[in-house]
Amino acid sequence: MDERGKKYLxxxxxxxxxxxxxxxxxxxxxxSIGDRLTTHLNKEFKVIKPNINDFIDLMDRRCSILIxxxxxxxIAKTGLGNGNKVVDAGTGAGAxxxxxxxxxxxxxxxxxYEIREDFAEIARKNISSFELEDIIEVKNKDIKEGIDENDIxxxxxxxxxxxxxxxDVYESxxxxxxxxxxxxxxxxxxxxxxxxxxxxxxxxAIVETLERELEVRPxxxxxxxxxxxxxxxxxFARKL
Amino acid sequence: MDERGKKYLxxxxxxxxxxxxxxxxxxxxxxSIGDRLTTHLNKEFKVIKPNINDFIDLMDRRCSILIxxxxxxxIAKTGLGNGNKVVDAGTGAGAxxxxxxxxxxxxxxxxxYEIREDFAEIARKNISSFELEDIIEVKNKDIKEGIDENDIxxxxxxxxxxxxxxxDVYESxxxxxxxxxxxxxxxxxxxxxxxxxxxxxxxxAIVETLERELEVRPxxxxxxxxxxxxxxxxxFARKL
Amino acid sequence: MDERGKKYLxxxxxxxxxxxxxxxxxxxxxxSIGDRLTTHLNKEFKVIKPNINDFIDLMDRRCSILIxxxxxxxIAKTGLGNGNKVVDAGTGAGAxxxxxxxxxxxxxxxxxYEIREDFAEIARKNISSFELEDIIEVKNKDIKEGIDENDIxxxxxxxxxxxxxxxDVYESxxxxxxxxxxxxxxxxxxxxxxxxxxxxxxxxAIVETLERELEVRPxxxxxxxxxxxxxxxxxFARKL
Amino acid sequence: MDERGKKYLxxxxxxxxxxxxxxxxxxxxxxSIGDRLTTHLNKEFKVIKPNINDFIDLMDRRCSILIxxxxxxxIAKTGLGNGNKVVDAGTGAGAxxxxxxxxxxxxxxxxxYEIREDFAEIARKNISSFELEDIIEVKNKDIKEGIDENDIxxxxxxxxxxxxxxxDVYESxxxxxxxxxxxxxxxxxxxxxxxxxxxxxxxxAIVETLERELEVRPxxxxxxxxxxxxxxxxxFARKL
Numbered sequence: 001m002d003e004r005g006k007k008y009l010x011x012x013x014x015x016x017x018x019x020x021x022x023x024x025x026x027x028x029x030x031x032s033i034g035d036r037l038t039t040h041l042n043k044e045f046k047v048i049k050p051n052i053n054d055f056i057d058l059m060d061r062r063c064s065i066l067i068x069x070x071x072x073x074x075i076a077k078t079g080l081g082n083g084n085k086v087v088d089a090g091t092g093a094g095a096x097x098x099x100x101x102x103x104x105x106x107x108x109x110x111x112x113y114e115i116r117e118d119f120a121e122i123a124r125k126n127i128s129s130f131e132l133e134d135i136i137e138v139k140n141k142d143i144k145e146g147i148d149e150n151d152i153x154x155x156x157x158x159x160x161x162x163x164x165x166x167x168d169v170y171e172s173x174x175x176x177x178x179x180x181x182x183x184x185x186x187x188x189x190x191x192x193x194x195x196x197x198x199x200x201x202x203x204x205a206i207v208e209t210l211e212r213e214l215e216v217r218p219x220x221x222x223x224x225x226x227x228x229x230x231x232x233x234x235x236f237a238r239k240l
Numbered sequence: 241m242d243e244r245g246k247k248y249l250x251x252x253x254x255x256x257x258x259x260x261x262x263x264x265x266x267x268x269x270x271x272s273i274g275d276r277l278t279t280h281l282n283k284e285f286k287v288i289k290p291n292i293n294d295f296i297d298l299m300d301r302r303c304s305i306l307i308x309x310x311x312x313x314x315i316a317k318t319g320l321g322n323g324n325k326v327v328d329a330g331t332g333a334g335a336x337x338x339x340x341x342x343x344x345x346x347x348x349x350x351x352x353y354e355i356r357e358d359f360a361e362i363a364r365k366n367i368s369s370f371e372l373e374d375i376i377e378v379k380n381k382d383i384k385e386g387i388d389e390n391d392i393x394x395x396x397x398x399x400x401x402x403x404x405x406x407x408d409v410y411e412s413x414x415x416x417x418x419x420x421x422x423x424x425x426x427x428x429x430x431x432x433x434x435x436x437x438x439x440x441x442x443x444x445a446i447v448e449t450l451e452r453e454l455e456v457r458p459x460x461x462x463x464x465x466x467x468x469x470x471x472x473x474x475x476f477a478r479k480l
Numbered sequence: 481m482d483e484r485g486k487k488y489l490x491x492x493x494x495x496x497x498x499x500x501x502x503x504x505x506x507x508x509x510x511x512s513i514g515d516r517l518t519t520h521l522n523k524e525f526k527v528i529k530p531n532i533n534d535f536i537d538l539m540d541r542r543c544s545i546l547i548x549x550x551x552x553x554x555i556a557k558t559g560l561g562n563g564n565k566v567v568d569a570g571t572g573a574g575a576x577x578x579x580x581x582x583x584x585x586x587x588x589x590x591x592x593y594e595i596r597e598d599f600a601e602i603a604r605k606n607i608s609s610f611e612l613e614d615i616i617e618v619k620n621k622d623i624k625e626g627i628d629e630n631d632i633x634x635x636x637x638x639x640x641x642x643x644x645x646x647x648d649v650y651e652s653x654x655x656x657x658x659x660x661x662x663x664x665x666x667x668x669x670x671x672x673x674x675x676x677x678x679x680x681x682x683x684x685a686i687v688e689t690l691e692r693e694l695e696v697r698p699x700x701x702x703x704x705x706x707x708x709x710x711x712x713x714x715x716f717a718r719k720l
Numbered sequence: 721m722d723e724r725g726k727k728y729l730x731x732x733x734x735x736x737x738x739x740x741x742x743x744x745x746x747x748x749x750x751x752s753i754g755d756r757l758t759t760h761l762n763k764e765f766k767v768i769k770p771n772i773n774d775f776i777d778l779m780d781r782r783c784s785i786l787i788x789x790x791x792x793x794x795i796a797k798t799g800l801g802n803g804n805k806v807v808d809a810g811t812g813a814g815a816x817x818x819x820x821x822x823x824x825x826x827x828x829x830x831x832x833y834e835i836r837e838d839f840a841e842i843a844r845k846n847i848s849s850f851e852l853e854d855i856i857e858v859k860n861k862d863i864k865e866g867i868d869e870n871d872i873x874x875x876x877x878x879x880x881x882x883x884x885x886x887x888d889v890y891e892s893x894x895x896x897x898x899x900x901x902x903x904x905x906x907x908x909x910x911x912x913x914x915x916x917x918x919x920x921x922x923x924x925a926i927v928e929t930l931e932r933e934l935e936v937r938p939x940x941x942x943x944x945x946x947x948x949x950x951x952x953x954x955x956f957a958r959k960l
Binding site for chain 1: 241245273274286288289290291292293294308309311312313314315316317318319320321322323339342343344345346347393414415416426429430433434442443445446447448449450451452453454455456461473480
Binding site: 481529533559562563654674 | 721725753754766769770771772773774788789791792793794795797798800801802803819822823824825826827894896906909910913914922925926927928929930931932933934935936941953960
């Protein structure tokens with residue numbers, strides 16, 4: 001992090017260059033969390049251990065990623081926790097898989113299906129940079145051809161027509177397991193709801209989350225003018 | 241779970257009685273997840289492994305608990321994960337500590353401060369019922385007297401005047417660690433914001449989360465008429 | 481209005497009875513706005529001139545009525561004003577027609593279509609109680625059989641399948657005139673949007689309005705817990 | 721309106737020039753609503769009678785104006801109608817006064833206080849362009865020096881410290897009359913609430929209005945991504 005609060009993501013064995021100057025490979029290799037490093041222009045940088053959100057903000061992202069309010073809703077409403085087994089599709093740059101992997105830990109596992117080879121490659125690189133490659137497996141495979149895993153706690157789908165594989169999802173879930181669909185359009189989520197209901201899923205709910213920020217200024221406090229009006233709907237369903 | 245979808249929380253060594261009849265202690269002791277048990281009135285019950293939300297819904301709660309939309313926001317925005325160390329206060333019935341414990345797992349730890357002895361007792365019972373007693377430690381102590389722990393990833397406070405202990409919180413956090421405040425009143429959150437800023441916390445944000453549900457009916461789809469208008473605000477701050 | 485702030489709606493020639501006592505017909509006939517009348521139980525009532533909202537709150541309502549946030553949106557977005565000509569259907573108890581009539585005044589006119597004779601009767605009684613019978617005409621007629629009026633500034637429809645009469649609406653509007661649809665279901669409003677667009681309406685917009693209240697208490701200020709999650713969507717369209 | 725749907729505001733005695741060509745003063749002088757005029761570049765323009773919103777969109781505005789959702793809320797919740805007498809301050813470019821004047825009509829009146837002479841001048845020009853100068857009187861005067869009018873139905877204040885004149889407002893209102901405050905900051909509206917309550921105003925409510933738009937696309941229907949997160953709060957209070 002530089003003096004302006006801007007953060008950078010570095011590997012151990014590389015020189016760092018920015019408009020505030022250069023930090024040598026040697027400096028970086030020897031740095032510990034909390035150290036202050038000085039560039040050749042005499043600017044100071046602080047060494048911080050990235051958490052999952054810092055990492056996702058800075059990693060290689062070539063496609064849109066789920067926003068935090070929606071990820072939070074998925075985690076809280078499914079009660080996702082340490083040791084759980086998760087299937088997600090499509091992987092994209094791996095952001096949601098990273099979130100899941102960060103929670104389920106070494107006792108759990110994430111199987112992430114991505115049909116596009118280039119996305120799968122980026123996701124794998126991101127996952128191994130954050131050292132979750134033992135927990136998250138990216139499968140370069142169309143999930144419509146079948147889900148290989150069983151006894152899954154959570155299947156999360158961010159696909160155009162997720163309902164095409166609901167029968168397969170039902171098979172792969174354990175008793176009590178959750179299916180969660182993310183979809184921006186009402187029509188997608190409505191169709192998903194009707195089909196999930198017909199297939200015997202329980203505890204169905206369609207939820208959207210709106211997030212507002214307050215700003216505290218010298219004159220007073222008020223909600224911010226800018227606000228995300230919509231990202232997507234989440235359908236929650238459970239095998240009971 | 242009975243035929244109507246209503247769920248019950250049972251220990252292994254007890255008889256179960258309801259308006260749908262009795263299930264013997266022996267039946268329960270021998271049951272596995274997925275089994276169907278029959279009462280003396282010939283009603284069927286399904287055996288389901290409770291996840292964290294089932295458990296919190298059914299456990300002994302004597303005080304109001306944070307709702308899922310707010311818990312989700314805390315988890316997603318702090319990037320809480322496996323192996324993290326968390327301090328929370330006040331414990332109440334233990335719901336938020338259970339959520340944290342479920343995520344940080346055996347490699348992490350939750351220290352939960354509760355000033356009232358009766359609440360601490362209920363929380364301990366709930367935590368050991370869900371078998372997280374090795375992960376979550378309930379301390380029957382006023383957090384204003386000091387935070388005993390160091391190198392903490394997240395301090396979560398649900399107190400009337402949380403800002404009274406922000407200096408102490410700053411000391412206990414590791415570099416990159418998060419402080420999160422939950423407060424229903426704007427005035428509380430505004431004061432917390434100003435004090436956290438003065439003490440050098442970074443990345444300050446006040447967030448409120450609104451959750452809307454859609455209902456799918458034969459006539460069409462629409463948002464539900466009922467909606468929670470407000471629970472509380474969350475202040476996020478970080479030691480950087 | 482009694483001492484508790486409760487309001488009552490009275491005609492000029494009637495005795496008033498309540499749990500706080502009786503006020504004679506003579507007292508009421510001679511009362512002016514601002515007077516205080518005393519019952520035989522020595523309780524005081526204040527005489528207030530009802531405005532349109534007081535009146536609608538207290539009048540005979542046998543069916544659900546549009547809520548103020550939606551009425552406000554219709555008025556503000558169409559720029560409804562003095563002298564405008566309005567068609568609305570269905571009338572119901574006459575609440576929306578009263579709102580329109582209160583604004584367009586004697587230089588304007590409201591033609592309100594209601595298929596059910598009983599509703600039309602109630603609406604006429606309500607309208608003449610508020611002395612807007614010269615401005616608002618209730619027509620006990622199915623609007624699907626045709627709109628008799630021309631050169632209309634605003635057609636407002638609160639019907640199950642409003643899109644069945646959009647061609648007729650287009651004919652009846654003047655250049656610049658507005659069509660507004662109120663519908664609780666997304667499917668209704670989506671179909672209305674697509675058909676209005678196909679028929680050449682301009683400036684289409686679908687809007688929903690959410691209203692939150694703040695409460696000021698001794699402990700502080702906060703949004704109210706209770707909130708209406710949804711009433712309906714409004715489709716705005718214009719003949720240009 | 722040109723062929724692209726863009727609108728222009730014209731007086732009767734002027735030539736019109738745009739990138740689509742010139743329309744002569746004579747053509748404009750002879751045009752009626754609904755006519756199509758052709759420029760020297762053979763582009764067609766349609767003649768439309770502006771309603772209040774078209775006018776406000778196109779008029780000279782040098783300061784921020786209230787948005788429609790808030791104007792609608794004021795009108796609907798106060799039951800503003802034909803014949804009412806209104807006081808507003810500050811005038812700004814006259815947008816809210818135009819809205820009020822458009823509704824109260826010739827039987828009503830709007831007294832609009834503006835402390836800055838330049839704003840008062842712009843407002844007067846805008847008001848006479850829309851031919852409401854007989855209904856709306858712009859007073860270039862500090863409303864803190866006193867409200868000259870009595871028996872007012874609605875006092876609307878968009879000032880930094882509106883509560884400084886609440887006693888004066890109370891005097892100027894008729895029985896049943898409304899005070900409405902618009903303020904972006906919570907602190908302003910909270911102070912206004914507490915002072916209005918102390919002075920004996922009734923039926924106090926603080927309201928904020930959020931507006932969401934749906935968009936209908938070939939792929940489906942969804943709320944728009946963009947949304948105004950906050951404009952201001954409205955305090956409603958009544959003299960009863």
